[in-house]
Amino acid sequence: MAGRNVAHIRGRDLKAYRKDAQMVFQDPFGSLNPTRTIEQHLAFPVRKYRREGQGRVGDLIDELLAKVGLTPVAETRRKYPHELSGGQRQRVAIARALAVNPKFIVADEPISMLDVSIRAGILKLMNELREEMNIAFLYITHDLASARYIGNRIMVLYGGKVMETAPSAELIRHPAHPYTRLLLAATPGTRHQGPLPETSNRPPNLLEDRVGCPFADRCPLMSEVCRAQQPPLAEVAPGHYAACHHPG
Ligand code: SF4
Known part of the structure; x- marks a missing residue:
């Protein structure tokens, strides 16, 4: 990233790299912890990487959920992953990636396990985030049609x-x-x-x-x-x- 070989970075540099570069995995059913609420999923990276006070953590979680379209946010915060659809879980995974203010997100086949009907919504969301937040996405796919939609x-x-x-x-x-x-x-x-x-x-x-x-x-x-x-x-x-x- 930025011309650096990331395979060999360690310590403080690795922590900074993790803040800059995030990942959205293919399987939204496996990438969230079934024993944690959505709030807990988002609170951890916000506290660890943004070092915000408790009051501000709650506000940031609400902002993240609203940004990825998971409203009403108060209801979503209390839910566990099994109470959400595949598309909603992938939105949580995207919100979790956004929680540290990354510059770069690797999205590995993020829509391949979702219903066709909700794939377009996730791609649209990623496109909006790219433009609004100036985040670079590396979108990995077997589907050239969706690559064309999202990729420069x-x-x-x-x-x-x-x-x-x-x-x-x-x-x-x-x-x-x-x-x-x-x-x-x-x-x-x-x-x-x-x-x-x-x-x-x-x-x-x-x-x-x-x-x-x-x-x-x-x-x-x-x-x-x-x-x-x-x-x-x-x-x-x-x-x-x-x-x-x-x-x-
Ligand atoms: S034509 Fe091109 S792609 Fe095909 S075998 Fe030769 S070098 Fe490879």
Whole structure:
């Protein structure tokens, strides 16, 4: 974060990092403690990281719940996680992340376990928070359509490597990498949607020493050079990069 390798920070630096960077997990049923009320979930980070007096802690909890749309707040504060729906629990998880005033939130598949009907509400909330509170979100998903909705920039990974990255609209309109094009072909509602070619479904073996392109086993455009050399991430248009020997 901010150019630092966070794998090695410790002590006071780690505490400061935890305040700056928060996480919203995929499973809103597992990420909250079933024995704690919603108030307790929010009071802990507020006390620990904001060092507020008892009176102010209550006000901040009310503000956080109102910000994520969990009203009436007095009622929500007293509830336990099992008394909330999946979407409401994910809103609590977002409020908990906001409780320390972060600069950056990693949201790992935050809507994949929710009903389709409430997914849009969570994405809308994240977009609003991004704009109002100037928080950067790293949104991890398998769903390109929702990535486009929330992201300024999309990065497509395969086998732990960056295949393509570009501003969201550019990547969706002009995908350069065969893997991105296949993902879009499988995404309902995009103009790229269409039949998928007959290719292997074999996932990459992350343990073997790889020489060529990680996507070679599944790529319809694979050629000899793809097996021999790993393609570098190269600029194919301003701000648009793809790791492919034969970008489209
Ligand atoms: S480098 Fe070759 S195998 Fe890899 S994605 Fe591009 S065309 Fe396909």
